[in-house]
Structure formats: C-alpha cells, structure tokens
Amino acid sequence: MTLNERVLAMKDDLLACLQENLRIPSVEDTPAEGAPYGIACRESLDHALKAAEKLGFRTENVDGHVGWCEYGEGEEMIAVLGHLDVVPAGDGWSFDPWGGEIRDDRIFGRGTMDDKGPSIAAIFALAALRDSGLKLQRRVRVLFGCNEETGARDLKYYLANGGEIPVMGFTPDAEYPVINGEKGIINVTYSRSYQQTGELKLLSIQGGTAANVTPAYAKAKISCSPDLAQRIAKLYAPSMKFSLRDYGVQVEAFGVSAHGSTPWQGENAIGRLMLALDNLPFEGEMQQIIHFLAEKLGMETTGKSAGIYLHDDVSGDLSLNWGTLNADEEKLSMVINYRYPVTKEYGDCAPALDALFAEAGFEKAAEAHKAKLYIPADSDLVKILLKVYKEHTGIDGKPVSIGGGTYAKSLPNILAFGPIFPGDEVREHKPDEFIEIPKLMKNAQIIASAMYEMAK
Numbered sequence: 001m002t003l004n005e006r007v008l009a010m011k012d013d014l015l016a017c018l019q020e021n022l023r024i025p026s027v028e029d030t031p032a033e034g035a036p037y038g039i040a041c042r043e044s045l046d047h048a049l050k051a052a053e054k055l056g057f058r059t060e061n062v063d064g065h066v067g068w069c070e071y072g073e074g075e076e077m078i079a080v081l082g083h084l085d086v087v088p089a090g091d092g093w094s095f096d097p098w099g100g101e102i103r104d105d106r107i108f109g110r111g112t113m114d115d116k117g118p119s120i121a122a123i124f125a126l127a128a129l130r131d132s133g134l135k136l137q138r139r140v141r142v143l144f145g146c147n148e149e150t151g152a153r154d155l156k157y158y159l160a161n162g163g164e165i166p167v168m169g170f171t172p173d174a175e176y177p178v179i180n181g182e183k184g185i186i187n188v189t190y191s192r193s194y195q196q197t198g199e200l201k202l203l204s205i206q207g208g209t210a211a212n213v214t215p216a217y218a219k220a221k222i223s224c225s226p227d228l229a230q231r232i233a234k235l236y237a238p239s240m241k242f243s244l245r246d247y248g249v250q251v252e253a254f255g256v257s258a259h260g261s262t263p264w265q266g267e268n269a270i271g272r273l274m275l276a277l278d279n280l281p282f283e284g285e286m287q288q289i290i291h292f293l294a295e296k297l298g299m300e301t302t303g304k305s306a307g308i309y310l311h312d313d314v315s316g317d318l319s320l321n322w323g324t325l326n327a328d329e330e331k332l333s334m335v336i337n338y339r340y341p342v343t344k345e346y347g348d349c350a351p352a353l354d355a356l357f358a359e360a361g362f363e364k365a366a367e368a369h370k371a372k373l374y375i376p377a378d379s380d381l382v383k384i385l386l387k388v389y390k391e392h393t394g395i396d397g398k399p400v401s402i403g404g405g406t407y408a409k410s411l412p413n414i415l416a417f418g419p420i421f422p423g424d425e426v427r428e429h430k431p432d433e434f435i436e437i438p439k440l441m442k443n444a445q446i447i448a449s450a451m452y453e454m455a456k
C-alpha cells in the first residue's frame, strides 16, 4: 500500500474519532485543576491523547495547556500544530453544533474545519506514516493546543516550561497553498488628559468597537452657546451629520467597516470625525489635540503622516487602523492597530510613533505586540510544503503573505499550511461549520506526505 492508500484505509476510524471529539463543547470556560481553559477543553485534549495512545504513540499532557503525541527517533523533531479549543456555537445552526452529524459526505459541527478536523486527521496521518515503514531521520510530533481562539496562552506555557522547539513544521489552521509571511501586529493605547478653554467644550467622543475593526461610526457631543450651535448644525459634509441638541450640538461621522488588517478597504469614521472637528473653533489644548490627530492620523491607512510608513515587496505597506477613540470632558483614550511588513521590525516603526505621541502630550497606556513571521520562499520548509501541495492537487502554489496573524506565530519555525483550499468557502466561526469528507481525507494525505518530507 502507498502512504496515500494507508491514509484512506483509516477513514472510518478517523471519522469516528473526530465525531467523538466534536461532541465535546471545548469552548474556553472557568479554569479548574488541570484544566486551565475549562473542563471541556481538558476533556477534548484527554480524548485526543487517548486516541493517539490507542494507536500506539507516546503522549504527554502539558498540564492541560497543550498535549502532544510523537513517533520516531532522532535528535531533531518536526511538528504539526493543531488546536482543540473552539469558538462558541452561536446562532443559526440547522444541525447540532455538538453532534458531529454526517450528511451528504460532509461532517457538521463546531471545530470540523477549525481545528479539530485537521488535528484529528494528523493523528491518523502519523499512524499511516508509521505503518508505511518509510524511513525517518527525525521525530514527528503532533501538538494539540487548547487556547488558540482566546489568546494562545497554551503555547506560551509550553515554551515557558521547556517545551521542545521543532526544527520545522506547520499548522493546518489557515489555508493553502502556504502562508510564509505574517505582518507584525501592534495594538497601542494612547491617552491624554486636558483642560478645556474657550466657547466650544467637548463633552464626549465615542468611536469604534475594537482595535482590529475599522470603525463605521463615531460621534462627538459638544456644548456651546445656542447661536454657535445653530451655525454648526447648518454645516454640511459628506458622510457627516450635525444636529442641534439641548446641550449644544452633536456631530456624527459615518464610515465603512473593514478588518483591521485591510483598513484601506474601509473608511475610518473616527478619522472623518476628527477632520470635521478640526474645522470647528475649538481653542487651547483641545484645538491642539484635535489638530494633531486630524493631521497625523486622519483617514490615512499607511502611517505616512505619522512618519512610520514602511513597505516591502513581500507583504506591501505598513497598515494602520485607528480602531477606537473615547473621550470625556477631561481625558481621551484611543487604540491604534498597526501592522508592519514582514521584512521589517518593531524598532522600525513603534519608537517613532511613541515619540510622536509623547511629544504631543500623550501617554502610552498599553501595548501588545505580536512579532512578524517570515520564512523566505527559498527555505527548505516552504519548498517542501509547496512540493507536497503540488503532488496532491496538481497546482503550482505560491507562498502568500498576510496582514492577519495565525497560530503559526505561537511556535518558532512553523508556517500555516491548510486546511482550506483556494476558492473554498471559509466556514470557520460560522453556523453550520462543516468539512467535506473527501477534503478531510485529502488533508490527512497532505499532512502525512508533509510529515514524511520534513522528517525523512
């Protein structure tokens, strides 16, 4: 039997195992002893490890954060990284999200695609590889994370507790052909307090819902004399609305929402609001703050006016998304989500932005940084994955760079590879999540081949 045939021969066992795991609603929940992400995540991990044991693999449970099974000998180890935690079911299902029902050659349930399907497939891929008797130079490990969806603390724990780092590997938790570049992502919160002077007084600003979403709506409440309010309420600007209120005037800005990794596909309502407020006769500190924000950020999406524009040919421009702004009469706080190109560094942009805001009197209240990931197209890993992809699909794949971050960032030497094929609908996190059984088996075959090519 070829390796491909061996994988296919395990189809019934693979499906039964996946169905069992799909019936465990492993959404993050209150921590318990040995279950840092809740009892169900721990049960899902125990189930996968038991399945691997039954197939004859050595396993380890790293305190309920992550577990792994392994086969082979050798100094070096290659890895397949999956995760067993899932997002909540949500509404709109026509199947039981925790049922693992099979209908029309599809298997339905939360996690079928993201990421229980590929994770369970990897266990059986490893069994097929072992049974094939093909010679391996490196150990092959399948890692089961339990906290991908809500913070990736699982792999942080693994690394902090001496978890072995693979020499290469992949995570089947995104898409084919292969993602070899992921921009560095910075979420920064700047805040500033002020004393207002002059006839116009800002009461509040509310804009945006999250750092990584381009805001579609922002509004400011401004108190002023009835005369001035009358004049402002008569103003007109595209996608803006000025309305008389008993306290003075309300200014609303409308934009177009987009994902924070592609802000150029949207229109930033906060930036639009700031450009409009910059035309009103604020005075003193408030005038300076509004002018600074309108001029340095405005509706820009590449950080040019803020002096942090970067570009490379692999991943394009630095992207900047002004995600939220909240202000009252005395202070404001805002979050910017920006992403630097894969061949650049944190130091190429963050210090400059911090200095700009510091000079304008802002304080950096918080920051989260996820470093970029980049493994060049001519590396062994990318070449192996694309070769395997071509063997199984007939397609010459090109590596892709993205602005979003995948699970690959959680462990060194890992790239995102599968399970979604180009042109397929993305069903992760949506109702009626399913995977076609032929595609699940195709994924299992690809995983087995890639394990072999990396370990041989």
Ligand SMILES: [Zn+2]
Binding pocket: 083, 114, 115, 148, 173
């Ligand atoms: Zn996932």
